[in-house]
Amino acid sequence: xxxxxxxxxxxxxxxxxxxLAMPLFDQLYNFAHWLTQNREEAEDxxxxxxxxxxxxxxxxxxxxxxxxxxxxxxxxTFLTSRTGLKATMTVPLEPEEDGPELAxxxxxxxxxxxxxxxxxxxxxxxxxxxxxxxxxxxLCEVEExxxxxxxxxxxxxxGTVMSRLSRARKTLRDRLRPQVQAGxxxxxxxxxxxxxL
Amino acid sequence: MVCESWxxxxxxxxxxxxxxxxxxxxxxxxxxxxxxxxDALARVQMKRAIQVAGKRFTPSAEFRKxxxxxxxxxxxxxxxxxxxxxxxxxxxxxxxxLTSAYLGIRSGRDLASRDHVYSEVADLHVATxxxxxxxxxxxxxxxxxxxxxxxxxxxxxNLPELQDSGFSLLGGRMTYLDQTPGAHLIYEVxxxxxxxFVFQERSLPARLDNNFLSPKxxxxxxxxWSQGGLRxxxxxxxxxxxxxxxxxxxxxxx
Numbered sequence: 216x217x218x219x220x221x222x223x224x225x226x227x228x229x230x231x232x233x234x235l236a237m238p239l240f241d242q243l244y245n246f247a248h249w250l251t252q253n254r255e256e257a258e259d260x261x262x263x264x265x266x267x268x269x270x271x272x273x274x275x276x277x278x279x280x281x282x283x284x285x286x287x288x289x290x291x292t293f294l295t296s297r298t299g300l301k302a303t304m305t306v307p308l309e310p311e312e313d314g315p316e317l318a319x320x321x322x323x324x325x326x327x328x329x330x331x332x333x334x335x336x337x338x339x340x341x342x343x344x345x346x347x348x349x350x351x352x353x354l355c356e357v358e359e360x361x362x363x364x365x366x367x368x369x370x371x372x373x374g375t376v377m378s379r380l381s382r383a384r385k386t387l388r389d390r391l392r393p394q395v396q397a398g399x400x401x402x403x404x405x406x407x408x409x410x411x412l
Numbered sequence: 413m414v415c416e417s418w419x420x421x422x423x424x425x426x427x428x429x430x431x432x433x434x435x436x437x438x439x440x441x442x443x444x445x446x447x448x449x450x451d452a453l454a455r456v457q458m459k460r461a462i463q464v465a466g467k468r469f470t471p472s473a474e475f476r477k478x479x480x481x482x483x484x485x486x487x488x489x490x491x492x493x494x495x496x497x498x499x500x501x502x503x504x505x506x507x508x509x510l511t512s513a514y515l516g517i518r519s520g521r522d523l524a525s526r527d528h529v530y531s532e533v534a535d536l537h538v539a540t541x542x543x544x545x546x547x548x549x550x551x552x553x554x555x556x557x558x559x560x561x562x563x564x565x566x567x568x569x570n571l572p573e574l575q576d577s578g579f580s581l582l583g584g585r586m587t588y589l590d591q592t593p594g595a596h597l598i599y600e601v602x603x604x605x606x607x608x609f610v611f612q613e614r615s616l617p618a619r620l621d622n623n624f625l626s627p628k629x630x631x632x633x634x635x636x637w638s639q640g641g642l643r644x645x646x647x648x649x650x651x652x653x654x655x656x657x658x659x660x661x662x663x664x665x666x
Contacts, residue, residue: 357466
């Protein structure tokens with residue numbers, strides 16, 4: 216779904232901000248919680264995002280993608296927060312353009328895993344991904360953003376979106392495989408993150 | 413492996429991101445290739461599972477209500493601000509008509525943009541002080557705080573020696589003003605916390621005046637100036653002389 220402002224030529228008003236921003240509230244909160252891994256911090260992040268977005272709404276370019284714009288504000292705000300700095304500084308950045316994507320091995324864990332419908336194992340595995348893999352996976356699969364929207368949100372080229380997404384998926388599969396093989400079916404990978412809701 | 417080239421693009425295909433013409437070729441191949449079709453099925457299952465698992469967190473009703481209230485009063489404030497701006501613009505017009513030969517006419521847009529910057533700086537100050545962790549680098553030593561910003565912001569700046577000045581440095585953090593990265597330093601004087609913001613002048617959205625007078629509704633004292641291509645803001649609820657003293661220390665160090 217796209218959220219384009221179709222009031223070309225009209226002056227942007229706070230009313231139109233509320234109309235555009237509030238329908239995204241649940242999604243933004245969900246994304247913020249995945250990034251911060253903490254309810255209070257997620258609330259702070261969403262609050263700060265809305266405050267900044269409202270302040271800068273007059274500079275929002277008509278005809279561009281509002282959803283990508285507000286997600287970009289949320290992400291930039293997260294990256295400059297204490298948690299965001301910690302998350303990005305403790306994980307070494309890998310090269311983005313590292314050749315063609317690797318074909319997936321035949322023995323994929325997906326079918327076995329999801330026959331067991333073990334959502335917690337998957338959530339735990341996503342939780343433990345580096346933040347730059349977690350965010351791109353969520354934007355693509357949960358927010359169903361196009362590559363173009365993801366590119367705008369993360370301020371990276373589409374080629375980087377594709378390679379990063381591919382590596383995120385591969386990393387997730389690799390991390391799920393031992394879980395499936397061990398048949399643990401439990402959230403053994405969880406490392407005490409806070410998801411209290 | 414015959415299908416390797418197809419599988420390389422399988423995720424892009426399932427994300428609906430291959431060109432339409434290629435999509436039809438892909439459809440035909442996946443229908444006729446057991447290996448690719450099994451792989452595609454597994455990946456679709458993974459996509460669906462992530463989609464379900466990813467919708468995990470829901471905001472509380474209380475938080476939703478709070479956010480809606482936050483936006484509504486802002487609208488009212490914006491309305492009031494609009495009136496204030498209109499009044500200010502009218503005054504400027506009257507004065508401007510008398511003195512335009514010397515001063516020129518400043519556009520309302522510049523004024524609004526400047527007002528936006530000052531308002532944003534005040535918001536950054538308030539939001540930071542309200543935070544449970546206002547600083548990311550906690551140190552009273554300028555030789556610790558200043559190097560912390562290296563590589564995080566695209567410029568360097570100097571911090572003053574504070575000995576016997578009554579001011580103490582609490583720490584610093586990165587900040588953004590309209591997507592422009594900058595440094596945010598927090599000082600204390602007699603229990604009053606003062607924010608110092610430093611940005612690259614050319615990156616800011618508006619040309620700013622040095623002789624800024626704090627509007628009464630801000631409830632803060634503020635000084636701003638440009639030096640060496642950098643724009644400094646000093647803001648806080650400390651007295652105007654205290655704000656001025658800190659500004660002088662910063663100017664002397666730069």
